[in-house]
Amino acid sequence: MVSQIDLQARKRAARAFFEKFKVIINKILRGEDPVMEILARTRANIVFDEERKLLLPGSKMLTRKFLDKGEAKRFANTLLMASLIYDALLNDEYPTIRDLYYKGKHTIVYRDLKGRRREENTWNEQKESDRLIVDVEVFTGMLREEMLILSKEKGKVVGNMRIRSGDDIIDLSRMGHGAYAIEPTPDLIEFIDVDAEYVLVIEKDAVFQQLHRIKFWQKNKCILITSSGQPDRATRRFVRRLNDELGLPVYILTDADPYGWYIFSVFRSGSISLSFENERLATPSAKFLGVSMSDIFEKNWLTPKERKNVIIKAKEEDIKRAKEMMRYEWFKNSKKWMHELKLFLKEKKKLEIEALAVKGLKFLAEVYIPQKIQTKDWIE
Amino acid sequence: MVSQIDLQARKRAARAFFEKFKVIINKILRGEDPVMEILARTRANIVFDEERKLLLPGSKMLTRKFLDKGEAKRFANTLLMASLIYDALLNDEYPTIRDLYYKGKHTIVYRDLKGRRREENTWNEQKESDRLIVDVEVFTGMLREEMLILSKEKGKVVGNMRIRSGDDIIDLSRMGHGAYAIEPTPDLIEFIDVDAEYVLVIEKDAVFQQLHRIKFWQKNKCILITSSGQPDRATRRFVRRLNDELGLPVYILTDADPYGWYIFSVFRSGSISLSFENERLATPSAKFLGVSMSDIFEKNWLTPKERKNVIIKAKEEDIKRAKEMMRYEWFKNSKKWMHELKLFLKEKKKLEIEALAVKGLKFLAEVYIPQKIQTKDWIE
Structure with missing residues (x-):
């Protein structure tokens, strides 16, 4: 059985x-x-x-x-x-x-x-x-x-690939409007057929639903994953394996706030509390696609009027977290990240992914993500 | 497309x-x-x-x-x-x-x-x-x-059934160790083949993982669902449709605390803030399988020593919530529920589902759930 x-x-x-x-x-x-x-x-x-x-x-x-x-x-x-x-x-x-x-x-x-x-x-x-x-x-x-110790899991995946899990072969391109919920033991998954050029990880489940529904993964030949907020271990390990074993580049999309950037850093470098596990859970080559502070304040994605309508005032805890992050080794040694964090502390403003809806509901899928990837406009 | x-x-x-x-x-x-x-x-x-x-x-x-x-x-x-x-x-x-x-x-x-x-x-x-x-x-x-307004979804399902979602037919008995994440528009799902006798809804994702891994749904011919905490609209509608259209009885398993009992009441009677939607989201015949206060204090599931090891002191907010619930119409009119709430307020103690592990890790799946269903030991 x-x-x-x-x-x-x-x-x-x-x-x-x-x-x-x-x-x-x-x-x-x-x-x-x-x-x-x-x-x-x-x-x-x-x-x-x-x-x-x-x-x-x-x-x-x-x-x-x-x-x-x-x-x-x-x-x-x-x-x-x-x-x-x-x-x-x-x-x-x-x-x-x-x-x-x-x-x-x-x-x-x-x-x-x-x-x-x-x-x-x-x-x-x-x-x-x-x-x-x-x-x-x-x-x-x-x-x-x-x-074989199990735990709560939040990660979901769809895309042009088939996997073997337990005794079943599952086609992740045939999930209808739903998705495949990643198992708690992702090392036991076998990748069978993969026809994708990159992995896109979305912080927010609702945005994942949206991109999935318009078959973003099919049009853009990618594996689409959501961590539903702070990633659990299984999602991190699954992403790492896609990167490691299949050589797929990994892009991460979060809200433009210290919480979102911290999610990226957990995917990329791991968490302090799990230093022993990081060697197998983290994806060091993962790239932060957005939304960055420079996207908001230094590039022309939004007009000043659009920005005014959707920008949010940062909270005390955001500012505190950003200051903490400036002391982390892996941000401290990155010019780009220090620039982001300084810009955040100067403006004291943040932005949710969904705010890009001011440019129209197809902007994220048809303009922002593809252009960012094509022009290599990411932060490592 | x-x-x-x-x-x-x-x-x-x-x-x-x-x-x-x-x-x-x-x-x-x-x-x-x-x-x-x-x-x-x-x-x-x-x-x-x-x-x-x-x-x-x-x-x-x-x-x-x-x-x-x-x-x-x-x-x-x-x-x-x-x-x-x-x-x-x-x-x-x-x-x-x-x-x-x-x-x-x-x-x-x-x-x-x-x-x-x-x-x-x-x-x-x-x-x-x-x-x-x-x-x-x-x-x-x-x-x-x-x-076609989408939202974040947490519900997962496995079991002996096939559904049509979008353009795909998905076999929910062939999900490996993972699960099927329910889509945000469950009214668009078509049930194709269903070979199950009841629906079991679990509050906790980790317990769902566990029951899934030992193929509880196969042995017990049921559809296994988790709401991952407070149920979202899609999970509620999906459960309701299984009950309504397929005539499957619905059993709900939560922690023994006011938060868990409230989850049951949302599945059964709906939430006050969504009274308009309740007519289509709620499952009035849903049954609360456990864990109940009477299971802990009046029945012999646990020895006094086991109980002492795993019972938790209720918090102020638990007590406040229980008092509120005693004023809700749908609890007030139920002798069994009033007994439960009074017992809770007397003992001021709560218990998590996982606490049943003191009886051994197979107790929940092999003894507690099947016996409760067989002896109709539930609360409506």
Whole structure:
């Protein structure tokens, strides 16, 4: 019933798990102190790889000990989490990260050295158990998706391509007015036929619907994707694979505001909190197509009157975020991005993609996007 | 290029538009005062139809006049919005509600009776233009989807059925590990083959992923849907059509909290803000499968120890919302729902669906859902 692809993925993950944790078990069996060698995930151990344009973990390792009062709980909890995941792998289960939180959350009752009854919870908040899942990822060198841990997904795709997912072959050019919702484990997807020249990622689902409905992807030979806001891991990995394995250039279209530009930077360089995963989730060659501040204030896409009608005053939080972004390595080292951010802080104005409707409802699809791509008017 | 189905829908909508607005045009041509007869959308003109279990608009009509200082702007804006939509219909365009906001937003410069230069914006906020779209809906008797106005969509579906959407036939049992993302115009979908006994709607996308991955829909012969939180219009209309046209019972599964129960009530009876649309979006026979307060505190699904590990303290806003819900007609008239809400206010505790993972990761799919359906343990 369950697909062969999943069964193989399970076996692969269970074997890798077993190999990794065997080291700890053997230490215990030999009467040695159990320790885990694990990559440090502190902010100080994250580096921006200028050449590869990626946020990556540095080389600092830490040793987590069981026989250390300050580390015993985290050590025990990491092993508890690992055993929950391993059990799920063996039992053909597909936990979500929240399932793992609930499955492992319990109270340990014990007596201390003076014989007093004590209680201790394994964990209280989901952010604690989520951190343990990352510990297991980093220790085993596997992404949680490879361990068949599922999650909420928002990404959608249409275009001239066929894929194999599970036991099915799906034609992404035959989705009618709907779309294909990307699976939580995009590494298990096989690309079969692809007849496209580039990938266009749209921040906004409603704009995606619109471009899909006029078959933009067919006319322009592209793969059309929406991240529905801040991209989830599966959408990022899917985009990366299209770029990496098929050599398709990736263009990203967002609102003209710091939130939109941050979405681009997550696609391109990754997020600080997931530095371990960035190496496989980020697409370093992704290009920001628009909407840029220079599109609005230095180029002639809009007349001053049109601009006045659709421009929005930036909020305090936009300004704060822009100032933060000016301190990020990967913006700081880009003249074009610094120009954008300075222009934003000078004008204190932002613009939504849909504002281009003042030029007519076909302007975005028939003029703006094709011209920007043709004239290579993007920011890296 | 564009599908025949859309072309026909366009013609249908444009014709209905023309017929409706001709009345106003003829008045103007005859030198009469232009007026619009329109259903009142005040809170006082919304009734709960006990028999049909729907929130519906009452019969109160209002007359909106152009030659009335207090109504002239709203009248003119309604016609402006109608003309934007009509133009889009004729020009093969697919606006989103936000496009319409931007397309119509501009400043009118005029001189007043004393010759002074004055400025007036058509509208400032999107909520103003959204209200005008509803005015056009109510006046023409058409939903905005019928006018090919698009929007962001979150709903996904898999199951033993084939549909026709646009020019394609899509097999919803062959989506691999992904899913079919429902289109923004679900009335244009044609159901072809359906081999299912019921519809199961899941609030949470991650739980949907999980049930899909173990092919719950195949084993249990159902159509599996997620609304990804509060349902959008398309998901509601899609569920309603499955119920209405195919006679499939609809079961809804949410977290055990007032937010989840409200999601059920939106599926079943509609939302107050959309009373005009409820007649076609709501599914009055939908059943709340769980998780209920009585499941947690009066039945034996969880042991007291398990419950203690996974139960969550309710927040102030949960309690406030529950108190509000006790005043809603459609909860007030239900003994079972009043019992649930009272139990919630007594215990002040809530529970997520994923908490059932304490019983093992297969418990939800193999025990809880099938048993609840089999024993008809639901709330209407």
